[in-house]
Amino acid sequence: MVTSQLAKNINRTNFGQISENAVYEAKRSLLNWLGVAIGAAHHESMDKVLNVSRLMDSSPQATILGRKEKADMLFAALLNGMSSHIYDFDDTLLETVLHPSSPVFPAVLAYSEYKKKTGKEVLEAFIIGCEVQARLALAVYPSHYWRGWHITGSVGGIGAAAAMSKLLGLDEEKTSFAIGIAATDPTGLREMFGTMTKPYHPGKAAMNGMLAAFIAGEGFTSSKKALEAERGFINVLSEETKLELLTDNWGDNWEIEKNSYKPFASGIVTHPAIDGIIAIQRAHNLKPEEVEEIHITGHPLVKELTGKTDFTTGLEGKFSVYHCVAAGFLHLKAGVNEFTDEFVNKPEVKALRSKIHLTIDENIKEDQVKLTVKLTDGRELGHFVEHAIGSMVLPMTDQQLIGKFKDVTENIISEKSKELLIDQVYRLEELEDLEGFFQLCTPVESASRI
Amino acid sequence: MVTSQLAKNINRTNFGQISENAVYEAKRSLLNWLGVAIGAAHHESMDKVLNVSRLMDSSPQATILGRKEKADMLFAALLNGMSSHIYDFDDTLLETVLHPSSPVFPAVLAYSEYKKKTGKEVLEAFIIGCEVQARLALAVYPSHYWRGWHITGSVGGIGAAAAMSKLLGLDEEKTSFAIGIAATDPTGLREMFGTMTKPYHPGKAAMNGMLAAFIAGEGFTSSKKALEAERGFINVLSEETKLELLTDNWGDNWEIEKNSYKPFASGIVTHPAIDGIIAIQRAHNLKPEEVEEIHITGHPLVKELTGKTDFTTGLEGKFSVYHCVAAGFLHLKAGVNEFTDEFVNKPEVKALRSKIHLTIDENIKEDQVKLTVKLTDGRELGHFVEHAIGSMVLPMTDQQLIGKFKDVTENIISEKSKELLIDQVYRLEELEDLEGFFQLCTPVESASRI
Structure with a gap:
């Protein structure tokens, strides 16, 4: 009963x-x-x-x-x-x-x-x-x-x-x-x-x-x-x-x-990479022209679910980890406005996307990612995300929820x-x-x- | 498609x-x-x-x-x-x-x-x-x-x-x-x-x-x-x-x-018996006191689904072929008014129900029934229903639909x-x-x- x-x-x-x-x-x-x-x-x-x-x-x-x-x-x-x-x-x-x-x-x-x-x-x-x-x-x-x-x-x-x-x-x-x-x-x-x-x-x-x-x-x-x-x-x-x-x-x-x-308006597998690039930008405040290449090393699902490289709509952008990372780099967020048709088609966004590459690694967990940013001046910036923000282990803080709101x-x-x-x-x-x-x-x- | x-x-x-x-x-x-x-x-x-x-x-x-x-x-x-x-x-x-x-x-x-x-x-x-x-x-x-x-x-x-x-x-x-x-x-x-x-x-x-x-x-x-x-x-x-x-x-x-x-407001297995008793009443217009016994011979499902003999509500009356036949005998129909709590508890309805008996016969089809009415004067009236009204073979006529309406x-x-x-x-x-x-x-x- x-x-x-x-x-x-x-x-x-x-x-x-x-x-x-x-x-x-x-x-x-x-x-x-x-x-x-x-x-x-x-x-x-x-x-x-x-x-x-x-x-x-x-x-x-x-x-x-x-x-x-x-x-x-x-x-x-x-x-x-x-x-x-x-x-x-x-x-x-x-x-x-x-x-x-x-x-x-x-x-x-x-x-x-x-x-x-x-x-x-x-x-x-x-x-x-x-x-x-x-x-x-x-x-x-x-x-x-x-x-x-x-x-x-x-x-x-x-x-x-x-x-x-x-x-x-x-x-x-x-x-x-x-x-x-x-x-x-x-x-x-x-x-x-x-x-x-x-x-x-x-x-x-x-x-x-x-x-x-x-x-x-x-x-x-x-x-x-x-x-x-x-x-x-x-x-x-x-x-x-x-x-x-x-x-x-x-x-x-x-x-x-x-x-x-969700801290970001895209599928959960993209969140570690977005989280990582925002951390790098918060520390270094890079301009797109300073970047030669961004390298993502992630869990196999990242490629399977969000490997889209060629697209024209904001909705498709949610299924592209390349776009997600470009958005995080440029805006320090990946909210609703980063997945509009207009934004994904901007020349500077497309230019940055083309510099982003993905390698999969079976040893990397779903809420982890490794990022390497190669700069035009020869420097390399690395960042490892242990647990992405928004996961059970690392819930969004009140401040982050307020920011999202x-x-x-x-x-x-x-x-x-x-x-x-x-x-x-x-x-x-x-x-x-x-x-x-x-x-x-x-x-x-x-x-x-x- | x-x-x-x-x-x-x-x-x-x-x-x-x-x-x-x-x-x-x-x-x-x-x-x-x-x-x-x-x-x-x-x-x-x-x-x-x-x-x-x-x-x-x-x-x-x-x-x-x-x-x-x-x-x-x-x-x-x-x-x-x-x-x-x-x-x-x-x-x-x-x-x-x-x-x-x-x-x-x-x-x-x-x-x-x-x-x-x-x-x-x-x-x-x-x-x-x-x-x-x-x-x-x-x-x-x-x-x-x-x-x-x-x-x-x-x-x-x-x-x-x-x-x-x-x-x-x-x-x-x-x-x-x-x-x-x-x-x-x-x-x-x-x-x-x-x-x-x-x-x-x-x-x-x-x-x-x-x-x-x-x-x-x-x-x-x-x-x-x-x-x-x-x-x-x-x-x-x-x-x-x-x-x-x-x-x-x-x-x-x-x-x-x-x-x-549906010609009658009860389960479909009761329909041949109701149909049959109405046919007998249309031909003979009997009074309850003239009846000694009514005998129903029907398909096994009639007993299984509608064998209720002891009950006090109109809804239960729908699951009693005895009540259904009593209703058809008294009112020449078995509509909404024959399945009210009031009607099933009327003394004359209960008295008639007690005179009604059911035998099952594997050889009788679902839309068939055999009825025998024994009268107090010694006569016996028999009726066999080949196809009950409302079945695919014998649909309700316009006149019957109008009557139901x-x-x-x-x-x-x-x-x-x-x-x-x-x-x-x-x-x-x-x-x-x-x-x-x-x-x-x-x-x-x-x-x-x-």
Whole structure:
């Protein structure tokens, strides 16, 4: 009866029982998530869904982060879930490749704005929703993912329903029904990767999970063993039956504490090299014309996944370690702006890329890299990265997360709003209402990309 | 490239190319579907979802069939899809147990009301949407169903998206995207059977498919091989790969022509016995006190699935062939009103049930039954049913469908409305707009069950 036990756990867990470290990491998760959501708010796919939401002519109940428009709660959840995953720059639980924030925060925040919930309630619901989906992800991984489900969408709806059940104050039975209704409504085939439908998955998960909790709250019935039954979620969508992972040692520690953040907007195998070149540049501040050649020695996957040399789009640039290193050299970062079509085609970027070479070495680990920069004056600068920033061993610092937040929200919200938001996120549990918080996520006229 | 080919077929098929017989069967499907949707409009589960839809405070764009309230298009699709499946009394494609009308009509009708589409456009979109979902059901059956998917929900969303693509006039590429977005968002675990979430499946399928087509219409991109790809719908949700069934011989005939309707509101194995007792009563008009004993000789499944003798709820009565025969004897029908808690507990009903006995006989086929009624005056009346009404061999006649429609909508819409609706359904292709049609589906004050 793990579904019932989970419902009981959700119902009986309160903010006071959650560790300080979990709360701290939840706030870091929010800062990272909020930044990437605001950053992609004006992507063309957002306009398309916003146009559809307008058809229903519903109440503007919740903020579309980074935009001046509002939408009803369900569409706000869909839209914010989408935007936060558009850049593939959101947080990751590395064991299951689940992106925990993107299906859960949009539902929790939209309802909290509508119903004037406190910062503490937001954190409580988010951490509990994350716990449920992360444990479910562990229970079905890897067969679920390998079968073809985009785990962030398929499991995320249940996370959103769990978080919403907590936020709505549902009793144990209704919470189990909310999980059931969300379980019967999974979203996300991996076939959609590379299309606008990929970020639709966490958005739709947030929307589906929110709707599930709303109707369960009205007394709508569902199965009480939706996860573990013979024809329930786990058996139908995976080959795994690690049911004990769902409930064992609940509360001893929190999955959100294992959350990780991407410092760079490209695939994780490129991160050691970007990290290394930034370290060299911080020490030496080289100009491109001083460089004769940059030599990367990396793990075989670097070449396999990111060996692209000839390309014309920003998206392809994410799959070129040469471009990633050139970006890090020139800008000391590799964020959204370093992967635009315009940037990858700049003559100076292309010129630098052509000076960069890659050798693979079986003895180098995935989060390591060796870099050698040969200068025109004959000098050679070497650098070895033992663990790339953003890995479990070397998580991004608060300062780095703040830097990422500021960078990714550039030209959308003002510098002042950024500073105030960062402050509010780090003391979220003190906020009695979030009205000011949502106003800060709304661009002022002059700062909007529209 | 079956998804692209399907999109092409949807785009290039027009009303004029559809056979008269398919149009005729689509109208019969509508009459049956409309009746059961109106009939269940005031079920408690409907109120629960309606309460949630009110939270969004959206425009009353489309009729909730059988109710005075309206909802926005997406919620109207959800609500009407639900109500039509609440009594398990909707139509069935017997090869795949797909209920074709319940996920498709709600989306098509809600949009047609909003956008003032013609009756011909409704029929065209419905028949094409049905064709897509019925072929997909054949392509994934039986493994998809046996894996645990409620095929009406899981495949139905793609049917709704296909129908909506036609109704919206999407081009081939956008139609393939609509299929893709719906494919990534399936609804329906069989574990939910027996709960309010079962009828949620076709409703949510209608809602998901409608949303998919709307956003595809805005240019939102998806995979163009969502059905056939390695990690697409068919491979992820079934073990079958009968891809050719999706597109071969498109237009030669139409799956809707194979549609079947339930004459009685109980499981199909009870239908021969109900059919038989009604035939006896039509001939002899017996009173219960004239009966000493009724003897049923039937297929072994009759006992296995419907052998219940001791029960107190209407729902359980559906699993008692004794009750079914008693109902047919007393009322000459076995509709919604014969399976209420009140009716199954009436003393005269219980008294008659106790006189009914069942013997199984391996030589009797599933759609056959032998009945013997022993009268108190010593006479014996025998009747053999060769094919029960409602089977493929002996479909319900128009007169019988009209009788079912009138019966199931009783006390919700007026007799006059029923007559006018029946007339409008049978000449739907002549209707230039459906305004009057939807008004007739709305109860007048005195006739409402509210």
